[in-house]
Amino acid sequence: MGNSVHPDTDESAIVDAAIAKLLQAHPPARTETQELLGAVFDSGLAWIHFPVGIGGLGLSTVLHQYVYSSLTAAGVPDYISETPIGYGMAGPTIAEHGTEAQIAHHLRRIFTGEFVWCQLFSEPGAGSDLASLSTRAVPTGDGWLVNGQKVWTTLGHLAQYGLLVARTDPDALKHQGLTYFLLDMTLPGVEVRPLRQMSGDAEFNEVYLSDVLVPDSARIGGVGEGWGVAMTTLANERLVLGATTPRHGGAIDEALALWSAREDKTSAAARVLRDRLLDLWIRDDVAWLTGARAAQRRESGPGPEGSVSKIARSSINQQTYELCADLRGAASLIYSAAAALDGTAQPGYMFLRSRAQSIEGGSSEVLRDVVAHRVLGLPPSHRPDKGIPWNEVPRS
Ligand SMILES: Cc1cc2nc3c(=O)[nH]c(=O)nc-3n(C[C@H](O)[C@H](O)[C@H](O)COP(=O)(O)OP(=O)(O)OC[C@H]3O[C@@H](n4cnc5c(N)ncnc54)[C@H](O)[C@@H]3O)c2cc1C
Structure with a gap:
């Protein structure tokens, strides 16, 4: 259909x-x-x-x-766009690693949008190198005392739950000392502060965790096994971010509409714009078909090939919104961050917003590394901290 x-x-x-x-x-x-x-x-x-x-x-x-x-x-x-983190990340993570009680409590509510979710992974000192994160969870009674700071937390201001990765064993190697929790964002000590983006939006936040007492029933996966659980979340995140655009929809549809509405289609400048449009239309379609073919071959769950879609989609989107700006001409220079704050739709919004697409969910540079190693089978990148306990790795 x-x-x-x-x-x-x-x-x-x-x-x-x-x-x-x-x-x-x-x-x-x-x-x-x-x-x-x-x-x-x-x-x-x-x-x-x-x-x-x-x-x-x-x-x-x-x-x-x-x-x-x-x-x-x-x-x-549109259940994916309405609840991208819940549908794309929390659901698959809980289904694969959750206890029966966690599955029963969360999955249906995630799908119906009753519970909004956010992802508490990135920190000021840990983004691409997520496994170096330093938010601490220390055992206490039948729970955990959590302290630290997360950043870039999309939907954090609306979320009832967060996917939290914290360090439970600083003496272990960095990937081995992590544990994963389904954090109730209403717990005392969870403070969410908005961050303003260049588009005027504040879709993401800083989240401060100060002596948050988290029950052990919120832990998902074993103690020290958080990295494996996080891999499930990240693989699904790339799949969702790379796969929701319909064929010939989104950015390329907008560029086509702008081209169609244009009076001058024959001058030398117009022909250059038309060449760019055709080039992007073809690349957009190839990216869509490649994604669809990968999805058909995949028997269960996402694999590293989701990274290919994510890299291609973010680059094509950015170039297509650049073309949209050129097709609009001087009108593209008018943009009001104040209007964006009110939620007013503005023509230049996606030009600004699309800049984030090659960073969110793993930067394109880092995803190329994933593709090189895990899809193409090339040797892994050099890791100077390999084999060193987390608390002995130099950090600023
Ligand atoms: C719009 C948006 C929404 C986001 N939402 C969330 C969210 O909800 N939850 C969450 O936890 N995080 C979120 N993030 C954070 C996102 O996952 C990180 O920004 C991303 O992983 C990059 O980390 P960093 O910003 O710390 O950059 P860094 O890791 O500091 O990287 C800086 C630069 O160095 C490059 N680089 C780093 N390591 C390498 C390497 N090994 N090889 C080559 N180049 C490298 C990167 O590509 C980048 O260009 C969001 C980000 C954005 C932009």
Whole structure:
């Protein structure tokens, strides 16, 4: 349906039947949002590769994009864009590593948007090198006392829960001394402060954690096993960030509309703009097809190839929004950060916002390293801190 790919697999019939049954029992136009999303979850169409009973049908991920496009085209709210961190990161992490109680408590609420989630990974001294983070969690009674500072926390100001990675053993190697928690953001000691971006938005925050008492029931995965759990989160984050743009949608659609509305299509300057548009249109389509092909080959969960989509998509988007700015001409110079604060839509917004796309969710430089090593099989980069306990690694 729509722009999605519908491969001819044995699973197609199962998925089509589940979609038809859902839409008949809960017509999107006449069903309240929470009830509708709850019904999608109960039908196993939320994450089709999850086991039956927890939002899935136990299928491969091949039809994931098809289900998403079919449901949203039929009027189901865009559950990925509405709750990107919850859907794309918290859900898969909890499904793979969570206890039965954590799965039962969180997954349906994540999908229906009842609980908003944020990701408490990056710190002022740990971004690309996430495993060097220094937020501490010290055991106390039947819980943990957490102290530290996180930064760039998207949706932190709205979130009920955060995906937190903290250091529980500073004497261990940096990847081995980490533990992962599902942090209740309403706990005493959690302070969220907004950060203003150049677009005027404040979509992300600094989060200060001061003597936050976290129950051990909020731990996900074993003590010291947080890095493995974080890898699940990050692989899913790249998949979501790289895969939600519809074919011929988003930036390239905007550029095409601007070109169509243009009076001068024949001058030398216009022909240069047209060349750029065609080049970007082709690259956009190749990136989309490459992503779709990778998704079809993937049997379960995302792999390092999600990084390829993320690198390509962020670079193409940035160049396409640059072209949009050139197509608008002088009108692109008018931008009001104050209007952005009020949520007023402005033409130049995505030109500014797209600059972040090659940084968020792993910078393009670092993802190229991932592709080189884990997809192409090239030797890993030199790591001067390899084999050294975290508390002996020099840091500023
Ligand atoms: C819009 C936005 C939203 C974000 N949301 C969240 C969020 O919700 N939660 C969260 O935890 N984080 C979030 N982040 C943080 C994001 O994950 C980090 O910004 C990113 O991982 C880079 O880390 P850093 O900013 O510390 O840069 P650094 O790691 O300091 O990197 C600085 C520069 O050095 C380059 N570099 C670093 N290491 C290498 C290397 N080994 N080889 C080559 N080049 C290298 C980088 O590519 C970059 O250009 C967000 C960021 C943005 C921009």
